[in-house]
Amino acid sequence: MERMTHERANGIKTGYWSPATKETLVQRLAAYENTGLEPWEIGPAIEKAAKDAETATATKMAECIAGGIKDTVEAIHRNPDGFFKGGAR
Structure with a gap:
């Protein structure tokens, strides 16, 4: 996953920052929220x-x-007779 936020390392403020626009961040957050999953469920x-x-592939095979x-x-x-003499396809 490509991170959109980065931990602040300047020693002045704590938390995270992002160079992305608010619209980009909101759309990315919405996509995550639409999964209905909590972070630990992903x-x-x-x-x-x-x-x-894997099961579906094995079933098809x-x-x-x-x-x-x-x-x-x-x-x-x-x-x-034809099958065992090589006549069957």
Whole structure:
């Protein structure tokens, strides 16, 4: 994440500052608030999204493999002799 605020290091004031305009800061804050997540919920939400994506990918791969196996079994049933002699596609 690209930070928009920076900690003050001048020793006069404490807190944070930003070179961004108020409009930019407000829009960025609104985007964050629209997630509905608290700061401590963001990390776990990202981890869950990654895990869900891995699961979805694995499911798609399994479906493809299962489809290929089903097609092969159907080809064997249609023409067992031709399949084992290299005639099936």
